[in-house]
Amino acid sequence: MRLVVVGNGMAGSRLISEVRARDPHIKITVFGAETCQPYNRVLLSNVLAGSSRPDQVHLLDSSWYDAHHVNVVLGSPVAHIDRETRHVVTEDGRREPYDLLVLATGSEAVVPPIPGVERAIPFRTLDDCERIMRAAERARRAVVVGGGLLGIEAARGLAGRGLPVTLLHLAGHLMERQLDVEAGEVLGETLAGLGVEIRTGVSADSVQEDGVRLSDGELVEADLVVLACGVRPVTGPAAEAGLEVRRGVVVDDELRTDDPSIFAIGECAEHDGNVYGLVAPAWEQAGVAADVITGGKALYRGSRLVTRLKARSVELAAMGETQLTEEHAEVVRFSHRARGTYRKLVIRDGRLVGAILLGESDAVGTLTQLFDRGGQVPGDRAGLLFPGLSSAPVADSPVLMPDAAKVCQCNNVTKGQIRACWEAGARDVAGVAAATRATTGCGTCRDAVEGIVGWLCEQEGISV
Amino acid sequence: MTAPVKTHCPYCALQCGMEIGPELAIRPRTDIPANASGALCQKGWTAGELLTNGERLTTPLLHGEPVEWDVALDYVADRLSAIRAEHGPDAVAVFGGGGLTNEKAYHLGKFARVALRTSQIDYNGRFCMSSAAAASGKAFGMDRGMPFPITDLAGADVVLLAGGNVAETMPPFVRHLTGPRMIVIDPRRTQTAKLAWLHLQPTPGTDLALALGLLHLAIADDLVDEAYVAARTTGYDEVRTSLASWWPERVERITGVPVYRMRQAVRALAAAGNAYILTGRGAEQHAKGTDTVSAFINLALALGLPGRHGSGYGCVTGQGNGQGGREHGQKADQLPGYRKIDDPAAREHVAGVWGVRPEDLPGPGRSAYELLDALGTPGGPRALLLFGSNPVISAPAAEHVAERIGALDLLVTCDFVMSETAALADVVFPVTQWAEESGTMTNLEGRVLLRRQAVTPPEGVRSDLEVLAGLAKRLGHTFATEPAEVFDELRRASAGGPADYSGITYERIEAETGVFWPCPEIGHPGTPRPFLDSFATPDGRARFVPVQHRPPAEEADEDYPVYLSTGRVLAHYQSGAQTRRIAALVQAAPEPYVELHPDLAEQLDIAAGDVVRVSSRRGEAKAVARISDAIRRDTVFMPFHWEGANRLTNPALDPTSKMPEFKVCAVRVERDS
Known part of the structure; x- marks a missing residue:
């Protein structure tokens, strides 16, 4: 069988590794529009921030293709799909036959049609990223257009x-699709503290040499303008070939388009009315499609979305339906804006259907997993938002400790036994150790034993 | 008895030094580094009762009836010969243990290959540290659990312990960790995690993802020791590329460990002047245990730790002779000296020592669980000789294992108490135990230690070595019975192998309070830190091994919605055959329990003290509920020292080490009505 994959980004490269892991024999050809081997787009913000080098984000080594007998054609966008003869045709005229075809063409940056926009650099690809970095070296002020992720x-x-x-x-607040108003404002305050001036509710009218002109006429000065105005699925060849395309290429639960020999996955695909713009669904889809292609029976049933901002010193996780109000759901909220902390749970029918966590929190893992698994939310909501809150206080004062409390785990010695030992005449740790073996294992209870002996002596007015 | 005799504790791999005095009084020794501070845990202090607790077997049993030794030995030898004659040599299997002395482990392997000529020999160490052993072999070319003295740990700034609870499993170990900042990875806030500076609490079965996330962060945050990687390792680039798929936010979603906690851990490790990464069973007892350890070793290599004085990677071996037990030939694929049984040079050398032809040595056999699973099946073993193990309690899917054992034509055990498995045996040989015999043990550091006989064994019991010699004689072979004599032969058999003992003698061990292998000559000082100059690979460099996370063999689902993890409690050791017979230990931990989070308990309407039924696809167990917020909401914990926990566990095997997945499976938890 000949499998052709159009797109060598996160979805396409994942698909070929998943197919290869399941079947060593299928003949695979993959076409990539970009000239480099596939990279992890999620990590581009690290590259932009300077914490990762561009060569650290590649998902596959160039040697991988030979080692796994995959034919890769880079820098070669596919222009047409000839469904009659089952061929794809690249822009430079190469024709490649397929038995099964997977479209993983991803999406492209939305560039708003405003005057001077060519002066701005979209932030989408590794090339974009490198261009921005070069420009940043000379720039004195930057403007970023678009307050999404x-x-x-x-x-x-x-x-x-x-x-x-x-x-x-x-919009009126940042990440308005994922955050409620207050979370958007707290996030803005956090970013302001890190040197990012936030202007919400403003519209860019044009990009000029010296900055961005807003619709109210104000000029926001900048010599570097970066565009992050969203993305749109790349569906041109699919539409031209007559496949059903709405926002994305429409697929069923097997990730097949309305042509059973053609699949679509990742950001170019539309499943059950959803076009996903995150990597997790794309990889889930790649796994399912690879399984179906190799004869399996996997089905894709949609993904739960967890948005996790990757920005140094800003911890933000948002998931599910974060904007529901008390009318429709149970909402639990904690806000401490001075510390940049905002936590919100949205619960319906005893299940977590949405959450926002802003600021460092040990709850993030638990909540994400609870959301992913659709598990029942425990009655103690506060304990969920503040892990450790419900732990019983440790009675480390010898006065408060009950006699049955185990002081020495290693030798199973209780406070009562230490007291008895003291009553029998032991007046220091060595004496207690000799009689009970307390402190002779790991040794970490020494302070506690000392405390108890000291307290007992004090009670009796004996100085130690 | 007059003067106290210097020996070692009968239990864990720390092998604390102890003296046995008159009236069997136990005192810690101060000359053995593992517990030089004079520490012992409750198991150690009460070990003397093992010798006197009245449940001792003192006469051979044939189908439950006491018989003379010769009768029992004749019977077993005749049955073995008959089964071999009818079904071939592989119809007889041997199963050993990680608590046996080096001398016994060595003779067990020799007995299987020379006297029985069976390939079917393996041991319970497969259930212990086999994943770490496999990963260390891949990375360093050699597996010596901790390739440094335990006392080195105290000088570190940071120690990361992945899946180990030393405060309960080997309490005196903690005394070596009072200096460093501890980072503990464990789904439970264990006694050890409570001592930690940072506790990462991942979902069971996701340690591998966590290790990948940590290394991803080390790379992304520019914390890799590039000079070390360039000078001392190979394979880094491929691993680095493979890690682009494991960014921390993805790992957070899988593990439940917050990104900022991962970052704290990696930064602390990287900022440390000296640091160690240690793994225990929590990370290793998985169907991907080998890859998990490889991921932690990759992290250690990226940070430049292994092979540097004061830093490194180590596996915290569990069983008393877990280290030595894996070196001298009771493992399915090994010959003495940690040699590979399929290596022609190794076969020739060992055959020479044994006086047989290399071609007469069998090849590799089934691994432990595969062996147990095959018992009594067509083509599987029909007879089993069992030494130092209690698989009815300690093997995964224990009911199935008991069924397989029940299908045997012949089960022979050597035991000093009537263990649950011995109770099923056709023949039980009553044997000596630790203080009644001499022999060497190799502790978790790779330090070879000598246990001296301290007391006279009860009348009627014989040593395992004597049992082997008695059977061997009836099968036409002569085996030595004196431990020192057997050790001398082991030295020759190990000479030139990775675990070379040839320079070690009983006298040296006593004079030097232990000798580190490899020790190839009498004049050689032993090797406390074998990797300082180079690793044991052909090019002397450590190897990065690219690995990928994958989910546990069994995920929680609607029918079995909760994860089960298993482990140990302080008062008991392994299957509990010894410790469940000691009054003070029974008092400390009287019964099996299941630990669950208050939120889960509320959801399931379970109160502390309720009897709870825990079921998996493989079986069912009952235990008393303990409610504790030290465990994750999605997980319950059961200790495995009693019958029950391992009826539930999953025998899915690691493809490399053949380690079963003890640490995670899916269960249903209900109040027992």
């Missing part, structure tokens, strides 16, 4: 390089 990561990254940054956002 990517725009915030870009702004934080540039600010981390010491560049003054202004973030322009059309």
Whole structure:
């Protein structure tokens, strides 16, 4: 069988490794529009921030293809799909036959049609990233247009390089699709503290040599303008070939388009009305498609989305339906804006259907997993938001400790036994150790034993 | 008896030094580094009762009836010969243990290959540290649990312990950890985790993802020791690329460990002047245990730790002779000296010492669980000789294992108490125990120690070596019975192998309070830190091994919605055959329990003290509920010292080490009505 994959990004490269892991024999050809081997787009914000080098984000070594007998054609976008003869045709005219075809063409950056926009650099690919970094070296001020996930990561990254940054956002608060108003504001305050000026509710009218002109006429000065205005699925060849395309290429639970020999996965695909813009669903889809292609029976049933901002010193996780109000759900909220902390749980029918966690929190792992698994939310909501809160206080004072409390784990010695030992005449740790073996194992109870002996002596007015 | 005799504790791999005095009084020794501070745990202090607790077997049993030794030995030898004659040599299997002395482990392997000529020999160490052993072999070319003296740990700034609870399993170990900052990875806030500066509490079965996330962060945050990687390792680039898929936010979602906690851990390790990464069973007892350890070793290599004085990677071996037990030939694929049984040079050398032809030595046999699983099946062994193990309690899917054992034509055990498995045996040989015999043990540091006989054994019992010699004689072979004589032969058999004991003698061990292998000549000082100059690989460099995380063999689902993890409690050792017979230990930990989080207990309407039924796809167990917020909400914990926990566990095997997945399976938890 001949499998052709169009797109060598996160979805396409994942698919070929998943197929190869299941079947060593299928003939695979993959076409990549970019000239480099596949890289992890999630890590581009690290590259922009300077914490990762561009060569640290590759998902596969160039030697991988030979070692796994995969034919890879880089820098060669596919222009047409000839469904009649089952061929794909690249822009430079190469025709490649397929038995099964997977479209993993991803999406492209939305560039708003405003005057001078060509002066700005979109933030989407590794090339974009390198262009921005080069420009940042000479720049004195930067503007990022778009206050979604990517725009915030870009702004934080540039600010981390010491560049003054202004973030322009059309909506009333940042990441309005994932966050409620208050969370968006707290996030803005946190970013402001890190050197990112936040301007919400503003619209860019044009990009000029000296900055971005807003619709109210104000000029926001900048000599570097980065665009993060969202993405749109790349569906051109699919639409032209007559496949059903709405926002994305429409697929069923096997990730097949309406042509059973053609699959679509990742950001170019639309499943059950959803086009996902995150990597987790793309990889889930790649796994399912690889299974189906190799004869398995896996089905894709949609993904739960957890958005995790990757920006140094900003911890933000948002998942599910974060905007529901008390009318429709149980909402548990804690806000401490002075510390940049905001935590919100949205619970319906005893299940966690949404959450926002802003600021460092040990709850993030538990909540993400609870959301992913659709598990029952425990009655103690506070304990969920504040791990450790419900732990019983440790009675380390010898006065408060009950006699049955185990003091020495290694030798199973209780406070009562130490008291008895003291009553029998032992007046120091050595005496207690000789009689009970307390402190002779790991040794970590020595202070506690000392405390108890000291307290007993004090009770009796004996100085030690 | 007059003067106290210097020996070692009968239990764990720390092998604390102790003296046995008149009236069997136990006192810690101060000349053995493991417990030089004079420490012992409750198991050690009460070990003397093992010798006197009245449940001792003192006469051979044939189908439950006491018989003379010759009758029992004749019977077994005749049955073995008959089964071999009818079904071939592989119809007889041998199963050993990680608590046996080096001399016994060595003779067990020799007995299987020379007297029985069976390939079917393995041991319970497969259930212990086999994953770490495999990963260390891949990375360093050699597996010596901790390739440094235990006392080196105290000088470190940071110690990361992945899946180990030393405060309960080997308490005196903690005394070596009072200096460093401790980072503990464990789904439970154990006694050890409570001592930690940082506790990472991952979902069971996700340690591998966590290790990948930590290394990803080390690379992303520019904390890799590039000079070390360039000078002392190979394979880094491929590993680095493979880690681009394991960014911390993805790992957080899988493990439940917050990214900022991972970052704290990696930064602390990287900032430390000296640091150690240690793994225990929690990380290793998985169907991906070998890869998990490889991931932690990769992290250690990236940070430049192994082979540096004061830093390194080590496996915290569990059983008393877990280290030595894996070196001298009771393992399915090994010959003495940690040699590979499929290596022609190794076969020739060992055959020479044994006086047989290399071609007469069998090849590799089944691994422990595969062996137990094959018992009594067509093509599987029909007879089993069992030494120092109690698989009815300690093997995964224990009911199935008991069924397989029940299908045997002949089960022979050597025991000093009536263990649960011995109770099923056709023949039970009553044997000597630790203080009644001499022999060497190799502790978790790779330090070879000598246990001297301290007391006279009860009348009627013989040593395992004598049992082997008695059987060997009836099968036409002569085996020595004196431990010192057997050790001298072991030295020759190990000469030139990775675990070379040829320069070690009983006298040296006593004079030097232990000798580190490899020790190839009498004049050689032993090797406390074998990797300082180079690793034991052909090019002397440590190897990075690219690995990928994968989910546990069995995930929680609607039918079995909770994870089960298993482990130890302080008062008991392994299957509990010894410790469950000691009054003070029974008092400290009288019964099996299941630990669950208050939120889970509330959801399941379970109160502390309720009897709870825990079931998996393999079986069912009952235990008393203990409610504790020290455990994750999605997980319950059961100690494995009693019958029950291992009825539930999953025998899914690691493809390399053949380690079963003891540490995670899916269960249902209900109040027993």
